[in-house]
Amino acid sequence: MSDFFAKIIELFSTPEYIDSLLHGFLLTLEISFFAIIVGFTLGTVIALVETAKPSKWLTIPKFICRIYTTVIRGTPMALQLFIMFFIIFAIRDFPELITAILAFGFNSAAYTSEIIRGGILSVDKGQTEAGLALGLKNSTIFFKIVAPQAIKNIIPALGNEIITVIKETAIVSMVGMYDLNMAAKDIGSGHNLASYIVPMFTAALFYLATIYLITFLVGRLEKRLRKSDLME
Amino acid sequence: MAEILRIRNLRKTFGDNKVLKGIDFSLSQGEKVVVLGPSGSGKSTFLRCINRIEEPTSGEIYLHNILVTDKNITKIRQKVGMVFQHFNLIKNLTVTENLILAPVKLKLLSEPEALKKAYKLLKHIGLLSKKDAYPASLSGGQKQRIAIIRAMMMNPEILLFDEPTSALDPESIGDVLELIHEVADQGMTIIIVTHEMNFAKEIASRIVFIDEGKIIEEGTPKVFFNNPQTPRVQEFLKKVL
Numbered sequence: 001m002s003d004f005f006a007k008i009i010e011l012f013s014t015p016e017y018i019d020s021l022l023h024g025f026l027l028t029l030e031i032s033f034f035a036i037i038v039g040f041t042l043g044t045v046i047a048l049v050e051t052a053k054p055s056k057w058l059t060i061p062k063f064i065c066r067i068y069t070t071v072i073r074g075t076p077m078a079l080q081l082f083i084m085f086f087i088i089f090a091i092r093d094f095p096e097l098i099t100a101i102l103a104f105g106f107n108s109a110a111y112t113s114e115i116i117r118g119g120i121l122s123v124d125k126g127q128t129e130a131g132l133a134l135g136l137k138n139s140t141i142f143f144k145i146v147a148p149q150a151i152k153n154i155i156p157a158l159g160n161e162i163i164t165v166i167k168e169t170a171i172v173s174m175v176g177m178y179d180l181n182m183a184a185k186d187i188g189s190g191h192n193l194a195s196y197i198v199p200m201f202t203a204a205l206f207y208l209a210t211i212y213l214i215t216f217l218v219g220r221l222e223k224r225l226r227k228s229d230l231m232e
Numbered sequence: 233m234a235e236i237l238r239i240r241n242l243r244k245t246f247g248d249n250k251v252l253k254g255i256d257f258s259l260s261q262g263e264k265v266v267v268l269g270p271s272g273s274g275k276s277t278f279l280r281c282i283n284r285i286e287e288p289t290s291g292e293i294y295l296h297n298i299l300v301t302d303k304n305i306t307k308i309r310q311k312v313g314m315v316f317q318h319f320n321l322i323k324n325l326t327v328t329e330n331l332i333l334a335p336v337k338l339k340l341l342s343e344p345e346a347l348k349k350a351y352k353l354l355k356h357i358g359l360l361s362k363k364d365a366y367p368a369s370l371s372g373g374q375k376q377r378i379a380i381i382r383a384m385m386m387n388p389e390i391l392l393f394d395e396p397t398s399a400l401d402p403e404s405i406g407d408v409l410e411l412i413h414e415v416a417d418q419g420m421t422i423i424i425v426t427h428e429m430n431f432a433k434e435i436a437s438r439i440v441f442i443d444e445g446k447i448i449e450e451g452t453p454k455v456f457f458n459n460p461q462t463p464r465v466q467e468f469l470k471k472v473l
Contacts, residue, residue: 024422096359104348124323126318127286127315127322127323127391129320130316130320130321130322132283132285132309132318133283133285133309133311133312133313133314133383134308134309134310134333134334134338134339134382134386135307135308135309135334135386136334137306140337144322144325144337145324145325147320149324152324205417227366
């Protein structure tokens with residue numbers, strides 16, 4: 001037991017260890033943050049294409065979107081990461097941070113598009129019909145009526161997706177990137193089993209705190225958006 | 233009287249299901265047409281095809297002798313108001329925002345003008361106190377009366393009512409019918425699909441009976457209810473009256 005406490009003290013009193021953990025944590029946050037932005041942007045575009053009224057010039061884009069989401073959702077994230085690192089962006093000196101962001105962003109886009117598509121489709125058809133009957137343009141109907149109602153349905157699932165991305169970035173250690181997960185392993189390695197415990201649990205706490213904060217913020221946002229459902 | 237609306241050979245098919253099988257119809261200024269018929273006869277579809285909320289499979293619709301096309305449909309819809317069975321107030325907007333959204337967005341009124349008109353109409357129906365409420369906090373009858381004045385905000389030439397009282401509790405049906413009656417008395421041209429026979433008798437200048445996607449019989453309420461010409465209408469009236 002005293003050994004355990006000694007390890008805790010060792011971790012928090014060794015600047016290199018703290019530095020490694022913080023560096024790893026920062027990389028995790030960087031990849032997650034930008035991947036979520038890429039995923040949301042691309043996911044929104046895909047969802048809009050998929051929910052748009054079928055027309056001649058949308059047939060091919062709709063088909064491409066379908067293939068894209070099917071392939072991304074049907075293959076492991078780790079494999080997609082490998083393909084990005086060792087095939088698509090296997091260019092000398094190409095920044096690996098960008099490769100990682102794109103790998104997770106492209107993956108998240110497929111899931112985000114499904115979330116947004118579901119949110120848009122869940123808006124009562126009568127709401128669109130009311131807008132049409134008033135002579136409003138499709139864009140006005142979308143931005144003033146459909147989108148605000150869809151967002152309310154989307155937020156909880158989108159919160160889950162953000163959490164998933166943050167945790168999933170831990171696999172970048174598989175391509176040798178030094179994220180929070182990798183830092184924990186690195187600090188612990190080379191010693192006995194007990195030396196793993198402290199850095200790994202510390203990393204776990206970092207993840208947990210981040211995700212707890214996001215859950216809290218999403219909950220707050222949900223509450224605010226639900227105000228039109230409440231009485232008066 | 234001047235003809236406002238003319239419909240020629242309107243057909244609508246859902247998959248293999250032929251809902252409208254060639255409807256010819258004409259509407260004059262100030263007429264109050266009540267569309268009757270059994271459930272599934274196509275009367276709601278007919279109404280929804282008039283402003284192309286439902287896309288007709290074939291046929292022509294003329295408003296003031298102008299053919300309705302993809303290009304002019306949004307303009308046409310501004311002149312043809314619609315009141316739905318399920319009210320369809322915009323859930324994320326307050327009552328006032330529901331009323332002024334279209335007239336302001338379409339630049340028919342400035343925002344102060346629209347607000348003034350909205351408050352006047354709300355006051356008239358006794359719901360001014362609800363001006364900042366969201367639809368979720370209103371009763372069905374309140375929602376439908378607001379939906380009616382929302383359509384009135386646009387100064388429409390024709391108002392379409394799609395079973396406006398079918399989703400209401402018995403108590404609020406009276407309020408809504410009274411408001412429709414008042415709108416009708418002001419000279420509005422109206423087409424209404426309803427199951428309220430007594431109201432139909434009272435308000436209609438013409439009854440149109442649709443069954444299996446076709447107009448079977450039309451005429452004044454007097455002739456329609458007292459001396460129906462076709463066996464199908466005779467049978468229908470025997471059941472509902």
